Amino acid sequence: MASTVxxxxxxxxxxxxRVRAVGAVRWRSAAAELYRQRVxxxxxxxxxxxxxxxxxxxxxxxxAAALERGAAS
Amino acid sequence: xxxxxxxxxxxxxAALEDLTAAAHRxxxxxxxxxxxATLMLRAALCPDLLAAARACPVESTRLSVQLADLGGxxxxxxxxVALGALAAGVRSAVAAYATAEEAVAGLVESAxxxxxxxxxxxxxxxxxxxxxxxxxxxxxxxxxxxxxxxxPWLVDLAGGIEGAVAGPLTPLDYEDGVGLLARAGALGGLVxxxxxxxxxSAVGPSSxxxxxxxxxxxxxxxxxxxxxxxxxxxxxxxxxxxxxxSSAWVVVIPGTQDWSPRAGANPSDLTTDVLLMAxxxxxxAAGVEQALTEAQRQAGRLGLDDPVLLAGHSxxxxxxxxxxADAGFRQRQRVTHVVASGSPIxxxxxxxxxSVLAIExxxxxxxxxxxxxxxxxxxxxxxxxxxxxxxxxxSAGAAHGSALYRATAALGDSSGSRSLAQWRxxxxxxxxxxxxxxxxxxxxxxxxxxxxx
Numbered sequence: 001m002a003s004t005v006x007x008x009x010x011x012x013x014x015x016x017x018r019v020r021a022v023g024a025v026r027w028r029s030a031a032a033e034l035y036r037q038r039v040x041x042x043x044x045x046x047x048x049x050x051x052x053x054x055x056x057x058x059x060x061x062x063x064a065a066a067l068e069r070g071a072a073s
Numbered sequence: 074x075x076x077x078x079x080x081x082x083x084x085x086x087a088a089l090e091d092l093t094a095a096a097h098r099x100x101x102x103x104x105x106x107x108x109x110a111t112l113m114l115r116a117a118l119c120p121d122l123l124a125a126a127r128a129c130p131v132e133s134t135r136l137s138v139q140l141a142d143l144g145g146x147x148x149x150x151x152x153x154v155a156l157g158a159l160a161a162g163v164r165s166a167v168a169a170y171a172t173a174e175e176a177v178a179g180l181v182e183s184a185x186x187x188x189x190x191x192x193x194x195x196x197x198x199x200x201x202x203x204x205x206x207x208x209x210x211x212x213x214x215x216x217x218x219x220x221x222x223x224x225p226w227l228v229d230l231a232g233g234i235e236g237a238v239a240g241p242l243t244p245l246d247y248e249d250g251v252g253l254l255a256r257a258g259a260l261g262g263l264v265x266x267x268x269x270x271x272x273x274s275a276v277g278p279s280s281x282x283x284x285x286x287x288x289x290x291x292x293x294x295x296x297x298x299x300x301x302x303x304x305x306x307x308x309x310x311x312x313x314x315x316x317x318x319s320s321a322w323v324v325v326i327p328g329t330q331d332w333s334p335r336a337g338a339n340p341s342d343l344t345t346d347v348l349l350m351a352x353x354x355x356x357x358a359a360g361v362e363q364a365l366t367e368a369q370r371q372a373g374r375l376g377l378d379d380p381v382l383l384a385g386h387s388x389x390x391x392x393x394x395x396x397x398a399d400a401g402f403r404q405r406q407r408v409t410h411v412v413a414s415g416s417p418i419x420x421x422x423x424x425x426x427x428s429v430l431a432i433e434x435x436x437x438x439x440x441x442x443x444x445x446x447x448x449x450x451x452x453x454x455x456x457x458x459x460x461x462x463x464x465x466x467x468s469a470g471a472a473h474g475s476a477l478y479r480a481t482a483a484l485g486d487s488s489g490s491r492s493l494a495q496w497r498x499x500x501x502x503x504x505x506x507x508x509x510x511x512x513x514x515x516x517x518x519x520x521x522x523x524x525x526x
Binding site: 039042063 | 092099102112116119121128133135139152155156159162163
């Protein structure tokens with residue numbers, strides 16, 4: 001499960017990059033600037049979600065290690 | 074230098090295409106994020122995690138809650154919804170812009186139809202007034218020429234020609250209007266090619282003939298092929314060798330040479346103008362194809378799918394665009410580029426697969442004859458030059474001259490415009506000159522023969 005969560009975290013990180021690339025296209029008007037800001041905000045939130053997924057993956061690994069230690073003792 | 078570049082890769086149309094693509098990517102990403110959110114929710118309920126709750130209840134419960142949080146509405150699930158909404162917002166913005174543009178174009182068209190209809194109802198008094206002015210020694214033609222230079226927008230009214238034919242608010246379009254006028258003229262033997270056939274024969278190129286290495290050269294070639302009034306039409310086919318041993322083909326088509334409304338031996342005439350504007354078959358276009366085919370046959374490259382650039386000034390540009398819009402011609406020849414100077418081609422449906430470079434002078438009446446702006450899209454670039462401050466060109470007629478267009482093309486060649494730079498890169502095969510071998514310049518005489526007695 002830890003590796004799945006880590007893999008999905010990586011995937012979300014890539015998706016954040018994709019969203020950032022979308023924000024990099026030419027936007028002309030003031031309204032379009034607002035959209036660009038929203039796109040960047042979404043990319044930042046995805047990057048935060050990717051970080052959170054990696055933290056949870058580490059949590060899952062620690063839990064698995066604790067369980068293994070418990071089983072051995 | 075008064076140069077304005079619209080369309081192309083730096084244009085509004087291309088920006089809207091980019092936004093549409095961006096909206097598509099955002100919607101696609103929303104779907105992907107939604108799938109990851111589902112996986113996180115599944116992980117929160119994973120049997121291993123639930124089993125671990127027996128040994129480590131605090132840690133496993135906390136992890137389960139955190140995974141559910143990450144996949145839920147406050148986490149990735151919510152992000153997926155927000156990304157989908159953002160994609161819909163971008164799509165709506167693009168659609169709103171396109172709708173507003175269409176509404177404005179519709180209003181302009183309707184105003185043109187009404188204005189031309191009202192003017193056409195005044196045809197008799199206007200004619201009487203013009204005759205009276207001429208008799209009083211007023212230079213009406215010269216005055217009109219100068220007036221159109223200072224108020225070029227007046228020519229945009231020509232875009233409402235269907236209004237004169239069928240009244241204001243007519244469902245007919247511009248091509249219908251021109252077509253109806255052409256058919257009316259044909260009844261009196263005017264602007265019709267009935268009974269004529271086209272003949273194409275090779276002639277020696279002029280001594281100054283050379284392969285074009287710039288857009289200015291393409292426009293400048295008009296000086297070589299434009300014959301005197303009454304002479305036959307002449308067009309140029311240039312074979313440009315490529316690095317891989319293949320060839321690229323440049324065809325240069327001349328402007329109108331004969332202004333008689335009755336068809337004669339020279340197909341570069343008013344009859345061809347009217348037929349092309351009505352999007353009807355014209356012998357000049359057939360002659361261009363015959364000349365290109367003959368040149369390719371001579372070079373042993375017929376049917377080898379070489380790229381073709383069609384260039385022309387005034388009527389030559391209309392013929393170039395009309396051929397590029399002809400699906401049958403495109404099946405036989407791989408037209409990739411059109412260069413038109415001083416040509417009204419906005420309404421000709423050139424497909425997006427063909428890259429168009431239109432060069433126009435704001436004070437030139439001819440490119441405005443359709444009363445419509447050129448498309449603003451990635452594959453259609455318009456270079457407009459304002460001649461208001463030009464010390465030489467002071468009339469609409471002078472603004473149409475091919476020599477002045479050559480100078481404008483040279484300004485474009487040295488312009489730093491991003492769209493123009495992109496266009497130059499895309500058309501490099503045609504402007505390679507002798508880089509990969511000696512180009513071959515072939516000139517052809519195109520004439521009508523007949524009509525049958």
